Amino acid sequence: MADVARLAGVSMATVSRALNNSPLVNAETRQRVTELARTLSYRINIGAQNLRLGQNRTVGVVMPFDEATRQHLSDPFFLGMLGGVGGALAERGFDMLLSRVDADALDGTTQPYDSGRVNGVILIGQWRCHDRLNALAARGVPLVVWGAQLPQQAYCTVGGDNVTGGELATRHLIGNGRRRVAFFGDINLPEVAHRFRGYSNALKAAGLDPDPLLRVSVPFVPHGGHDGVRELLRRGVAFDAIFACSDLLAMTAINELRAHGRVVPDDVAVVGYDDIELACHFHPPLTTVRQPLVDAGRAMVARLLDQIDGRPATSMQLPTQLIIRESGGSA
Amino acid sequence: MADVARLAGVSMATVSRALNNSPLVNAETRQRVTELARTLSYRINIGAQNLRLGQNRTVGVVMPFDEATRQHLSDPFFLGMLGGVGGALAERGFDMLLSRVDADALDGTTQPYDSGRVNGVILIGQWRCHDRLNALAARGVPLVVWGAQLPQQAYCTVGGDNVTGGELATRHLIGNGRRRVAFFGDINLPEVAHRFRGYSNALKAAGLDPDPLLRVSVPFVPHGGHDGVRELLRRGVAFDAIFACSDLLAMTAINELRAHGRVVPDDVAVVGYDDIELACHFHPPLTTVRQPLVDAGRAMVARLLDQIDGRPATSMQLPTQLIIRESGGSA
DNA sequence: CTGAAAGCGCTAACAT
C-alpha cells in the first residue's frame, strides 16, 4: 500500500479511503488510485484490515464426523448443505472456514472462534450434544445449529419441520394401503426423534398401533439401510413399508430388499428423507421428504450475522415437502 | 494478552513466549502463565499472530461449480476429495478456507490468496483453463491442482493415472467378452481425455477399432448418464458395454438402461469411475476405478506446503485401481 | 479533501 501511495503521489490514508470507496475522497483521485492499484495488481491485505477493524467477515462451518469410521462427511446431504450455506455466505460477502469435528463430543467446535479466526460458527447437526451446545451459547459464542428445536434450548437452531416430515412420509405410505410401516433411524438424535413422533402421529391418526418391533435404530452411515433390513428380517416381523430417515438409508435398504427378493414398491414401499440429487435418478425413483437447502443456508447465515451484530436471533423451522416419485408406491 | 501479563506480573513478551512454548522461558513461569490464560479462557488472536508472522496457516480450497446449473458441487466425489484434503490439512495444523468458483472461467480462484487470507490454493479440477492456470503459476501463486498432467504445464498437479484407469476399465469389459464399448465423458476435460486415451489403447490392444459413434460427450452432471444412453439409442448404434467417467454417470446410465429394458450387466456391462461411497451399495454393485482420495489429499497438501516454503514441487500421479463388483459383468 | 500519527494484538530483536 505504501508503494501505491508513493506512486500515486498521495498518502496511504488516501489510498485506503479510495480503495474503500470513502466519500471523503476526490472522485478523480479515487479513479487514479484505483487504476494504479489494478495495474500493480495490489489487493488490500484482509488480515491486516480485519485486525484493525476488529472483525473478519469469516464464519466457521463445522461438519461433525464419526471419529471411528470417518463416515459422516460422506452423506451427499452434507454437500448440499455446504452448498446452501456457502452460497448464502458468498451473497453476504463472508468467507467460509470449514472444519470437521468429532460428532460424539463436538470438541473444538468453537476453536476457530476462540482464536479469533471467525466471527461465528454454523454447526451442521446437533447430535447428542444439546447440553454442550447450551454451554457454548451461554458463553456468548455466535452460533447457529442445523437441527431440531428442543426444550430448554439456549442456542439458535434452524431446521426442517421434522414432525411434519415424518407425518407426510408415513401418511403417504398408509394412504397407499400399507399397514406395517417400519422406521429406520436413531431416535437419540433430536431430528430423528421428531420424525419418529410424526411417524407415530400418522399411524395413530390412521388407527394403527406403532409396533416397537418395526422401529430399527440405525446410524446415518451408508450400510445402515442394509443392516436395518437384515435386522427386520432377523426379527421375523411382517412389514410392507419402510420410512428411512435419510435417502442414503433408503437406497441401501432398497438394495438389501432386492437381495432378498422383495420388490420395491410392490412388496415393500420405501420413503426416504432429504431429496438428495441422486434420489430422482435412483431405481425406483425415490419418494422422499425434501429439505430446503438453499433457504436453510440463507436462514442460518442471516441468523448468525444477527448474532454477530448483537441482534437477538430466534430459532426457525422451515417447511418440508413430500416429493412423490415411485419408491413409496401408489394408491 | 495485556491482562494476562498484568495478572501474572510479567510482560507481554513473556506471556507470548510462554504460550508459544519458547525454551527461553522459565518452566515455572510458563506453568503459571498457561494456567492463568486458561482460567481467563484467553486464546492467542490468530489474526494478529498471522499478521505479525507474515503467514497464516490457512489454505484455500476452491471447488469449481457450473454457474448456470450450480451442479458441480453435487458430485459425491467432491465431498470425498474435500474430506481427503481437509484431513491432510488438519494433520499439518492448517485451516481450510472453502470457496466456489465458476468452472468455466476460474475467475477469482486466487482472490483469497491475493487478499492475503490464505498462503496457497488447492483447486479441484483444471477444467478447460490450462492457460489461465499457467498464468497464475507464473505469477508465483502457490497452487496445486487436482487433475491431469499436460504438456507445457507450469503449475503443479496431483491426479490419478487416468490413462491406466481408462485402460483397466476397458480391458475389464473386453475381458468379459464385450466388443462394443461406449465411452461417456467430455474429452475437452484433460482428465477425461486421458481416460479416453486409455480406453482407445485397450481397444486397439484387443484388435478392436474405436467407433466414434460409441463416444458420447456428456458433462459431469447427474442426468448425464440418462442423456448418454438416450443419445446412444438415438444413434441406433449397437453397444454391449459402457465406460462412464464418473460413478454418478454410471449410475444414472444404468437406470436409464433399465428404463429401456436392458439388463446390467447381462445386456450392457457398465464400469464407472471414482468408487464413491455409494458405489458398493448400488444395484448392481458398481465395478469402478478407484481414486485414492486420502493419499490424494495428503499429496496435494504436501506439495502446496513445499511451494509455500519456497521449495519446488513436482507434479505427481497416483495409481488407480480397478474395483471389480458386478456392473461390469464377469467372464 | 488530504496528511500525520496512533494503534488493532501480537512477536522478535535487542537489551538487560
Next chain:
DNA sequence: ATGTTAGCGCTTTCAG
C-alpha cells in the same frame, strides 16, 4: 530468564 521496543498492513481520528 525477562523486559523494552519496534513494527506486521491497515484504518481512522484529528489537524490542516
